[in-house]
Amino acid sequence: MFQGSIVALVTPMNADGSVDIKSFNNLLDFHVQNKSDGVVVVGTTGEAPTIDFDEHISLVNIAVKFSRGRIPVIAGTGANSTKEAIFLTKEAKNAGADGSLLVTPYYNKPNQRGLYEHYKAINDAVDFPQILYNVPARTSCDLENDTVIQLSQLKNIVGIKDATGDLARIEKLRNKVADNFIFISGDDLTFLDYLKRGGKAVISVTANVRPLMMHQICNLVEENKIQDAEKLNLKLELLHKAMFIESNPIPVKWMLTKMGMIKQYMRLPMVELDPNNAKILNEGFELSA
Numbered sequence: 001m002f003q004g005s006i007v008a009l010v011t012p013m014n015a016d017g018s019v020d021i022k023s024f025n026n027l028l029d030f031h032v033q034n035k036s037d038g039v040v041v042v043g044t045t046g047e048a049p050t051i052d053f054d055e056h057i058s059l060v061n062i063a064v065k066f067s068r069g070r071i072p073v074i075a076g077t078g079a080n081s082t083k084e085a086i087f088l089t090k091e092a093k094n095a096g097a098d099g100s101l102l103v104t105p106y107y108n109k110p111n112q113r114g115l116y117e118h119y120k121a122i123n124d125a126v127d128f129p130q131i132l133y134n135v136p137a138r139t140s141c142d143l144e145n146d147t148v149i150q151l152s153q154l155k156n157i158v159g160i161k162d163a164t165g166d167l168a169r170i171e172k173l174r175n176k177v178a179d180n181f182i183f184i185s186g187d188d189l190t191f192l193d194y195l196k197r198g199g200k201a202v203i204s205v206t207a208n209v210r211p212l213m214m215h216q217i218c219n220l221v222e223e224n225k226i227q228d229a230e231k232l233n234l235k236l237e238l239l240h241k242a243m244f245i246e247s248n249p250i251p252v253k254w255m256l257t258k259m260g261m262i263k264q265y266m267r268l269p270m271v272e273l274d275p276n277n278a279k280i281l282n283e284g285f286e287l288s289a
Contacts, residue, residue: 001072001098002131002159002182003200004037004222005214007207008045010249011059012262019055023262025066027208030261032070034211037218039063040101040203043076044138045249050267057091064096074203078103078133082118089126099129101161101203106139112147123154130156135163135186145172152177161186161203167193174198188240192233195221205243206236208252209259210288239284245277255281 009031012023031039041063042048042056051059060075067073075092077100079085089100105118122130132151134143142164151157159182162169167190170183174197184201185194191202195218207214213232220229243251249266254273257264264272273281 002038002074002129002184004202004218005207005211006038006040006072006074006184006201006203007031007036007211007214008043008203008205009039009041009063010208010253010256010262011042011046011051012256013047013265013267014263015265017265017267019051019059020263021062024059024062027256027261028063028066028071031207031211032067035215036071036207036211037201037215038072038074038098039067040074040076043101043203044103044135045205045208045252046076047249047266047270048076048078050270053088056088057095060092060097061095072098074099074101074131076101076103078105080105080108082121085118086122086125089122089128089130093126093128099131099158100126101131101133103133103135104139104141104143106141109141112144115141115143116147116150119151119157120154123151123156126156128156129158131158131182131184132160133163133186134160137163145169145176148173149176152181158182159184159200162194163187165190167197170194170197170199188236188243192217192221192229195229196226205248205252206240209255209285210236210239213288235288238280239288242281242284245280246273251277251281254278255285258282258285 012020075097077088136142161184163186165187183199185191188206
């Protein structure tokens with residue numbers, strides 16, 4: 001189920017800060033039509049830090065009901081409180097989501113034992129597919145290889161989203177983790193090389209605006225047509241970089257607004273794109289056509 005191009009979906013918003021449900025549903029349709037292999041809702045790109053619990057649970061429920069099984073739905077349920085992460089993961093299961101994505105606890109910076117116990121507690125509390133998520137550039141907390149190996153043995157932990165950009169990690173891990181443990185890239189700039197080393201999927205920001213191309217690249221790798229995949233990904237190279245010219249999701253929301261998919265609103269402390277960065281985003285999008 002967790003393979004191919006999985007889009008890290010934005011959360012569209014109105015001028016008053018409320019969630020724009022109509023645009024949210026339109027985005028889900030857009031990704032079904034353009035063959036995205038899954039969606040992550042209320043993750044980093046979905047502005048989870050400024051989404052309250054009621055909105056969080058509602059968005060997962062809406063995504064599941066509106067998708068009607070047409071596309072797998074993964075719910076972002078991570079938190080820096082284990083109790084909160086368990087609560088959100090239970091709610092994702094109750095909503096009928098296909099799995100959960102659990103970012104490492106941020107700000108409180110637990111050690112490796114603390115990380116293991118955090119994830120084990122969630123594993124033990126909720127019988128539901130759970131994906132580890134390591135993004136130390138945002139969390140200041142690195143989930144080390146030995147801890148991943150230990151966690152891979154737990155029943156409900158099915159894989160990891162690795163957003164470190166360190167390709168050596170998958171090389172060192174893939175023969176040491178449990179059978180059927182899934183490796184998912186969380187870094188658009190290096191995702192193709194990650195797939196070539198045994199990754200099965202990417203959770204992508206670029207896929208918000210070029211979903212079909214990202215799906216095609218993943219399919220080409222699966223078919224071992226590596227040169228074709230590299231040729232197609234070369235078109236996306238500048239766009240991959242432009243998506244992070246400012247903190248995610250500022251650039252991708254700007255691009256989706258230009259495409260007419262959403263309105264350019266987000267919640268403080270995030271603000272709209274600096275106009276000086278618009279040129280490189282436009283150039284990246286045009287070169288990818």
